[in-house]
Amino acid sequence: MNLTVRGLDARYGSTRVLHDVSCEVPDGTMVAMIGANGAGKTTLLKCIAGLHRPDRGEVTLGGTPVAGLAAHQVARRGLCLVPAGRQLFGELTVEENLLVGLHGTGVHGAAVARRLDAAYALFPILREFAGRQSGLMSGGQQQMLAIARALVREPEVLLLDEPSLGIAPLLVTEILGVLRRLASEGVTILLAEQNAAAALAIADYGVVMENGTITRTDTAAALLADEDVSRHYLGTSADPVAVGSVRALPAGLREPLV
Numbered sequence: 380m381n382l383t384v385r386g387l388d389a390r391y392g393s394t395r396v397l398h399d400v401s402c403e404v405p406d407g408t409m410v411a412m413i414g415a416n417g418a419g420k421t422t423l424l425k426c427i428a429g430l431h432r433p434d435r436g437e438v439t440l441g442g443t444p445v446a447g448l449a450a451h452q453v454a455r456r457g458l459c460l461v462p463a464g465r466q467l468f469g470e471l472t473v474e475e476n477l478l479v480g481l482h483g484t485g486v487h488g489a490a491v492a493r494r495l496d497a498a499y500a501l502f503p504i505l506r507e508f509a510g511r512q513s514g515l516m517s518g519g520q521q522q523m524l525a526i527a528r529a530l531v532r533e534p535e536v537l538l539l540d541e542p543s544l545g546i547a548p549l550l551v552t553e554i555l556g557v558l559r560r561l562a563s564e565g566v567t568i569l570l571a572e573q574n575a576a577a578a579l580a581i582a583d584y585g586v587v588m589e590n591g592t593i594t595r596t597d598t599a600a601a602l603l604a605d606e607d608v609s610r611h612y613l614g615t616s617a618d619p620v621a622v623g624s625v626r627a628l629p630a631g632l633r634e635p636l637v
């Protein structure tokens with residue numbers, strides 16, 4: 380399902396943080412949104428998901444306007460946000476967190492088991508830890524759970540806010556590999572990442588956000604090859620997470636370009 384944003388402005392109090400933001404995530408593709416801390420990536424994701432009300436602008440899902448709807452209404456139209464910091468229920472087990480994801484969907488009976496099975500198939504470690512308190516897992520495993528909790532809803536559009544933050548490179552690789560696979564299976568993905576090299580290496584397109592506005596839009600390959608983008612966002616070989624993640628992408632994924 381196509382996601383489009385047109386002319387979006389947003390602020391916190393009197394501080395304007397998004398200025399005339401427009402971007403598009405074509406159906407079944409992955410767009411990596413890169414940008415420095417505070418550029419406005421999280422705010423844009425929140426506006427799209429109905430968690431922050433924009434002042435102006437349009438958001439459409441599959442051509443239907445959703446700007447101004449409450450988060451649960453946007454979710455019902457097939458969009459899920461995996462928030463920064465994961466926001467799991469650390470006291471609950473892995474499986475209980477997944478069931479929270481299904482809350483309000485009307486899915487019940489055998490369909491519940493099927494949804495959980497599908498999530499466990501993508502992240503096998505979660506099946507192994509199904510009865511374990513989620514707060515006791517590693518950061519990377521918790522991130523997998525946060526993504527799985529969104530996936531049990533079978534979203535057509537998935538937004539992710541910094542899924543690689545603070546996670547061991549090997550698990551970043553696994554998580555990004557799953558996202559690439561989901562996009563190949565038709566899920567529309569908008570991925571906000573500071574780990575720009577790794578995100579662009581698996582995305583179809585990229586957008587660069589600076590100071591609350593989108594300054595570049597291109598294919599991910601073109602942005603990866605761009606000197607300016609490289610200098611500002613891709614780091615160097617001294618950045619072990621970015622470089623390690625890209626190099627270690629599983630066979631069959633996009634060719635690493637850094």
Ligand SMILES: Nc1ncnc2c1ncn2[C@@H]1O[C@H](COP(=O)(O)OP(=O)(O)OP(=O)(O)O)[C@@H](O)[C@H]1O
Binds near residue numbers: 391415416417421
């Ligand atoms: N709840 C808030 N109240 C006031 N200002 C905020 C709030 N949340 C974010 N901001 C400000 O809005 C601007 C955009 O922040 P945002 O979190 O959207 O950027 P970001 O690109 O996601 O950065 P980060 O990666 O650090 O989260 C920043 O200047 C930030 O300080």
